[in-house]
Amino acid sequence: MNVLLVSTFIILAIALAVWIPKFRLKCAIEARFPERFVAILEKNVPIYPRIPVELQQQLQLLIKQFLHQKKFYGCGGLEITDEIRVTIAGEACLLLLNRRPRVYPGLQSVLVYPAAFVAPRTEVAAGGVVTHSRQGLLGESWGDGRVILAWDHVQQGARNFADGHNVVLHEFAHQLDSESGSTNGAPLLRNLSSYRSWAAVFSREFATLQADALEHNTSLLDQYGATNPAEFFAVATETFFEMPAQMAEQHPELFEELKKYYRIDPQEWL
Ligand SMILES: [Zn+2]
Numbered sequence: 407m408n409v410l411l412v413s414t415f416i417i418l419a420i421a422l423a424v425w426i427p428k429f430r431l432k433c434a435i436e437a438r439f440p441e442r443f444v445a446i447l448e449k450n451v452p453i454y455p456r457i458p459v460e461l462q463q464q465l466q467l468l469i470k471q472f473l474h475q476k477k478f479y480g481c482g483g484l485e486i487t488d489e490i491r492v493t494i495a496g497e498a499c500l501l502l503l504n505r506r507p508r509v510y511p512g513l514q515s516v517l518v519y520p521a522a523f524v525a526p527r528t529e530v531a532a533g534g535v536v537t538h539s540r541q542g543l544l545g546e547s548w549g550d551g552r553v554i555l556a557w558d559h560v561q562q563g564a565r566n567f568a569d570g571h572n573v574v575l576h577e578f579a580h581q582l583d584s585e586s587g588s589t590n591g592a593p594l595l596r597n598l599s600s601y602r603s604w605a606a607v608f609s610r611e612f613a614t615l616q617a618d619a620l621e622h623n624t625s626l627l628d629q630y631g632a633t634n635p636a637e638f639f640a641v642a643t644e645t646f647f648e649m650p651a652q653m654a655e656q657h658p659e660l661f662e663e664l665k666k667y668y669r670i671d672p673q674e675w676l
Pocket residue numbers: 536537538576580636637640
């Protein structure tokens with residue numbers, strides 16, 4: 407009798423442990439998207455009013471899930487506000503539109519500094535960590551479930567959504583990249599032929615950017631992308647979302663690969 411009771415209790419405890427988080431997530435997703443969040447998106451993510459209503463609704467669902475599942479931590483004295491959470495979640499979730507209901511499953515926390523921060527480590531892309539410094543660090547994406555951002559550069563990147571520079575898009579592209587098991591510029595794709603096409607186009611475009619950087623030629627893509635294939639994918643993502651018409655004209659094959667991957671065409675939002 408006691409054994410039966412204990413077994414029943416254990417099964418019940420396991421069922422509750424599985425059910426409660428799912429129930430909480432369902433409640434969070436079904437809750438009304440607050441008007442003040444819409445106001446934050448309209449102010450800080452200028453692309454938001456330009457995307458179709460159906461995509462705005464998708465984005466709101468993704469943002470609610472993101473805010474429910476990820477923890478934000480203020481660093482260097484920064485106090486986390488709804489403006490910080492919604493702006494970062496809004497831009498990060500742009501990369502997920504039309505693609506999947508999973509919202510960065512490997513990501514647990516977003517650490518935010520008030521401005522560029524300094525970390526005592528070198529710029530090495532290995533073991534899932536991608537670090538880059540441009541006068542201090544603007545952002546970092548770690549394979550262990552963390553993204554670190556400088557809030558002043560998040561605001562700057564969000565408000566000017568046409569210059570090809572956006573630290574949130576950049577770091578969350580690294581998060582997508584790391585879902586394949588290694589951060590190497592090849593995120594999870596649909597099938598083998600997608601990988602073949604991706605590898606051919608990205609290798610060619612990466613080599614071209616490296617040559618441009620070496621020869622001091624101008625280029626549409628930020629030459630930081632010539633650092634390695636992981637940075638190339640992150641930089642190409644920034645350009646794809648912020649300068650789609652120029653990319654479609656100057657790098658049509660790269661644009662098509664990214665259009666297939668992200669399942670949207672940002673040219674339609676111009
Ligand atoms: Zn990077």
